[in-house]
Amino acid sequence: MAKESGKAFDFKLFKRLLAFTNAYRGTFYFVAFAAIAMSGLAVLSPHLLRLAIDNAMFNRDLPLLQYYLMLMLGVLVLEVFFQLSFIYYANWLGQNVIKDIRVKLFKLMTSFKMKYFDKSAVGRLTTRAVNDIETISSIFSQGLFMIISDLLKMLTIAGVMLYMSWRLSLIVFAILPLIIYATRVFQRAMKVAFEEVRNQVANLNSFVQERITGMKIVQIFTREETEYKRFIDINQKHKKAWVKTVWYNSIFFPIAEMASSIAIGLIVWYGGLNAAEGGVITLGIVTAFIQYSQMLFRPLRQIADKFNTLQMGMVAANRVFGILDTKSHISNEGEKVLTDAKGAIAFENVRFGYNEKEEVIKDISFKVYPGETIAIVGATGAGKSTIINLLNRFYEINSGTIKVDRVDIKEYTLASLRSQIAVVLQDVFLFADTILNNITLNDTNISEEEVIEAAKAIGVHKFITSLPNGYHYNVKERGSMLSSGQRQLIAFLRAYVSNPSILILDEATSSVDSYSEEMIQAATDKITQGRTSIVIAHRLATIKKADKILVMDAGKIVESGTHLELLERPDGYYKNLYEVQFMTEEAI
Ligand SMILES: Nc1ncnc2c1ncn2[C@@H]1O[C@H](COP(=O)(O)OP(=O)(O)O)[C@@H](O)[C@H]1O
Ligand SMILES: [Mg+2]
Structure with missing residues (x-):
């Protein structure tokens, strides 16, 4: 991951971000133009007001006054138009850019290898893909163009003021350092305060989230009262952090108001005196200056804020680009397309470890002939599930070869290899969606009729139709509405409809009720029929039926043979x- 940029403004990063606006170039230029137009127009109306007062009002020239008024009205209309379109299109641009970045990021993530996900916390990746990207949009909506517009506006105003009256300008400029100083102090204090707020919000979030997910534990151990008290405490801190920011705001804004009032006072005092003495300063100039000084001070107060927004957006962009630059793919250089595989599998001296230090698969060799069912048994942690990960090329092996249909699996395209293999994992993952969509995984080539047909074939149709809404039953978060046995049945169906050449089952170790057990057994028999199957078996019934049993221990195959052969080995x-x-299991 790229280092977080400490620089106030990282030009390379910025250029890269701007590249995302290329697709919306017209809008980009329009927004930039609107920003410039806004600053120009803002300067115009006080100037027109001055002319109206000095030239028209004092000379009692009604037509001229009407003329100026019309001009001012025109400026106002234009201002409204540009402001409106600026706000709309700047945000539109920001949203489109982040949409593109997010889609790109997600697409990239779907191709990352499993090792990447092993190492990255889910919460962090989600934050990158959702919140950080959201922050980027503010660069466009609030940061960049606003700053340019404000700076331009301030520069133009300062120029026009100097041109109108350098004496009055100097008076106004004299107040500037005070405002700048106050703003800086305020910004620093706010930065610290907001840091604290963010921390407290994170605390609050994780506390609530954890208690809700673990509510069962809270209630079983009757910790409601304790948790309630802890929550009060966390809330207290959260409130305190917020109140601090409110306090700073309530000091700063009156001070800033006061400074600008002082400036106005000075303008009126000096300008009035000068005008009264018949000097160069006119009433129109004084009026215009009052407006200009306010227009000068207001953006000044906010510009630091906008720089913060810009900076925060850049930090977020840096993090997101860090992921976009990640090269973590399983090499997909194979060109052979595996279709209608016969299903011959061979592991030849395969060695593998999830990390360098620890080898999990130690020189494993075995063969599965087309149509055979082999069972892998062994203690927890022996490396059984790892075999599946390797056959699917979720991880790269350290040495040895894995072959499907006598060809090294690296020579196949990843997609074609995986399309021939269906896996029912130990922990079945269901999306918060209908049962039907969980089975087809939104593959529109699989019709509902086919799914129902398949469900009848493996004997789970009755179970599914017994659920409210049947195939359209929404299983909610992670399928929490179903028991583990029921989830496994759905996974069976998911595997079955994809009609794979090779089927892999990682049987759930947890015991399921005998009704589900029976269905699972029947489904297993049906779905392994006539296709190459590897079953990581915990049930004796499955093991006994296997053509061959591989016994694994600590990353090695220690025995292999049929059930009866293996039983004959003394010790x-x-x-x-x-x-x-199993003796006990059989006795039951
Ligand atoms: N994603 C992973 N990252 C690191 N180590 C892992 C990972 N998955 C499994 N392991 C380790 O590899 C070993 C074998 O695991 P596994 O194949 O899941 O065993 P089994 O399925 O036989 O119970 C275990 O020691 C386990 O801790
Ligand atoms: Mg396992």
Whole structure:
């Protein structure tokens, strides 16, 4: 990940961000133009007011006065027009840019290898993809153009003021340092205060989120009162942090108002005196100056804020680009397209570890012939599930070869390889969607009829139709409305409709109720029929039916053979396992 930029303004980063506006070039130029036009127009109306007072009112020239009024009205209309379109299109641009960045980021993330996700916290990635990108939009909507517009406006105003009366200008400029100083002090204080607010908000969020997810624990151990008290405490801190920002605001704004009032007072005092003595300063100039000084001070107070916004956006952009620059893909250089695989699998001296230090698969070799079902058994952590990860190329092996249909799997395109393999994982993941969509995974080539047909074939149709809404039952977050056995059945169906050449099942270790168990067994029989299957088996029924059993221990295959063959080995690992684990199961 790229280092966070400490610079106030990172030009390279900025250029890269601007590249995202290329698709909206017309809008970009229009917004820039509107910003410039706004600053020009803003300067015009006080000037027209001055002319109206000095030239028309004092000379009692009604037509001229009407003329100026019309001009002022015209300026106002233009101002409204540019302001309106500026706000709309600057935000429109920001939203379009972040939409593009977000889509790009998501697409990239879907191709990252599993190792990347092992190392990155889900919360952080989500924050990058959602919140950080949101912050980027403010560069366009509030930061960049606003700053340019404000700076331009201030420069023009200062110029016009100097041109109108350098004496009065000097008086107004004399107040500037006071405002700038006050603004800086305020900004620094606010920065610290907001840091604290953000921390407290994060605390509050994670507290509430955790208690809601873990509400069962809270209630089982009757911790309601304790948690309630802790929550009061956290809330107190949160409130305190906010009140501090309110306090700073309530000091700063009156002070800023006061400074600008002082400036106006001085303008009236000096200008009035000069005008009364018949000097060069006219009433029109004094009026214009009052307006100009306010127009000068207001953006000054906000400009630091806008710089902050810009900076925050840039920091966010830097983080997001950090992910966009991540090169973490499984190499996809194979060109062979695997279709209608026969399903021969061979592991040849495969070695693998999730990290360098620890080898999880230690020199494993085995063969599965087309149509065979093999069972892998072994203790937790032996490396059974890892075998699946390797066959799918979720991880790159360290050495050895894995072949499907006698060809190294690296020579196939990733997509074609994976399309031939269906996996039912140990923990079934369901999206917060209907059962139907969870089965087809939104593949429109699979019709509802086909799904129902498949469900009948593996014997789960009745179970699904017994749910409210049947196939259109929404399973909510992570499928929490279903039991683990029911989730597994859905996963079976998901695998079955994809009609894979190779099927892999990672049986759930947790016991399921006997009704689901029966259905799962029937489904397993049906779905493994006539196709190459690897079953990481915990149920004796599955193991017994397998053509071959591989017994794994600590990353090695320690025994292999059929159920009966393995039982014949005196002191065999499998025999031992069988006696400890399954004899009781069989007795029931
Ligand atoms: N994503 C991962 N990152 C790092 N280590 C892992 C990961 N997944 C599994 N392991 C480790 O690899 C070993 C084998 O795990 P696994 O194949 O899941 O075992 P099994 O399925 O036989 O219970 C274990 O020691 C486990 O801690
Ligand atoms: Mg496992």
